[in-house]
Amino acid sequence: MATIPPVTRLSTRLIRILGFNPSPMTLQGTNTYLIGSGTRRILLDAGDPDVPDYISHLKQVILDEKVIIGDIIVSHWHHDHIGGVDDVLNAIDNNESCRVWKFRRTDAPEPTLENTVCCELKNGQKFEIDGATLEVLHTPGHTTDHIVLLLHEDNSLFSGDCILGEGTTVFEDLYEYIKSLCIIKNTKPTVIYPGHGNVITDPIDRINHYINHRNEREAQILAVLQSNPNVEFKEMDIVKVIYKNTPENLWMAAAYNVNHHLRKLTIERKIIHEHDAWKYVHSASL
Structure with a gap:
């Protein structure tokens, strides 16, 4: 840096x-x-x-x-x-x-x-x-x-x-x-x-990196839920899995981003939201 x-x-x-x-x-x-x-x-x-x-x-x-x-x-x-x-x-x-x-x-x-x-x-x-x-x-x-x-x-x-x-x-x-x-x-x-x-x-490479990064994060989040069907996850539960190599002082910001991925996946009916948590169920998948 x-x-x-x-x-x-x-x-x-x-x-x-x-x-x-x-x-x-x-x-x-x-x-x-x-x-x-x-x-x-x-x-x-x-x-x-x-x-x-x-x-x-x-x-x-x-x-x-x-x-x-x-x-x-x-x-x-x-x-x-x-x-x-x-x-x-x-x-x-x-x-x-x-x-x-x-x-x-x-x-x-x-x-x-x-x-x-x-x-x-x-x-x-x-x-x-x-x-x-x-x-x-x-x-x-x-x-x-x-x-x-x-x-x-x-x-x-x-x-x-x-x-x-x-x-x-x-x-x-x-x-x-x-x-x-x-x-x-x-x-x-x-x-x-x-x-x-x-x-x-390198602006175009950086923009592509941002878009690809979000797509990769979404795939990681979905994979955590899919590998544990019907298990309820809160944002921080997912952060501790996919951000385990990120300094803990940044985990709250990561949880904020994870929440938005979860909301997007819920709108797309790939997961469901209930009891203030998220989970994957086969019937929710498109």
């Missing part, structure tokens, strides 16, 4: 500023991206709240580049992407003119910001600034409001939490998530800039 520096110039139109919020779920921290080559730029995501090191490095980049942040685009509602927005707005001189953009949630109220109200992103919406044309693609699954950004100039893609620089991600809806991976794959990105982890230089 290559170390991600606090600030990295990735191209003439792109600077990555690390969020300084490492954790098992955020890896080395949230990647935020300052996009564009002119004096007015776009910031993608803002990390966690109350992280002085992040704000310090962001302010230094703004000073060194002699730029302003005209827009902040939030990839989705999770706190490590939207939580730092108020701190960023407090740190910049043009906070009253800086717009914050986010796709609307369909499953819960929107997060509340102290200093502004988010403008609503739309699927297919474009942002044009010096050096960059960004297109918004709605990619639900990780969350209902998740979006990725396609940078038209070099057909690169900012994947948020749909695809990570290492490992796999969690999701709220597996069916929608797989559809979103296919949307990303169809853009044929040249490179992927993830919300966590290092730059992905």
Whole structure:
């Protein structure tokens, strides 16, 4: 795992500023991206709240580049992407003119910001600034409001939490998530800039890996149930079998993903759900 520096110039139109919020779920921290080559730029995501090191490095980049942040685009509602927005707005001189953009949630109220109200992103919406044309693609699954950004100039893609620089991600809806991976794959990105982890230089291989990984996990889960017909399993029972080589501090996240596979298999009538558990019965199989 290559170390991600606090600030990295990735191209003439792109600077990555690390969020300084490492954790098992955020890896080395949230990647935020300052996009564009002119004096007015776009910031993608803002990390966690109350992280002085992040704000310090962001302010230094703004000073060194002699730029302003005209827009902040939030990839989705999770706190490590939207939580730092108020701190960023407090740190910049043009906070009253800086717009914050986010796709609307369909499953819960929107997060509340102290200093502004988010403008609503739309699927297919474009942002044009010096050096960059960004297109918004709605990619639900990780969350209902998740979006990725396609940078038209070099057909690169900012994947948020749909695809990570290492490992796999969690999701709220597996069916929608797989559809979103296919949307990303169809853009044929040249490179992927993830919300966590290092730059992905083999994007199509990585997307295929994600899709194949989910299919393989589903087959493993189904095999556990099929080998124990009429035995009731809870998520953690299955995790202890198929994730036995995964560190235990990640088992809760694994159980979350297993739950979504089980829900999908139940919809497909390959297993049944009763007594708050799942089991395979021959009559449930298609």
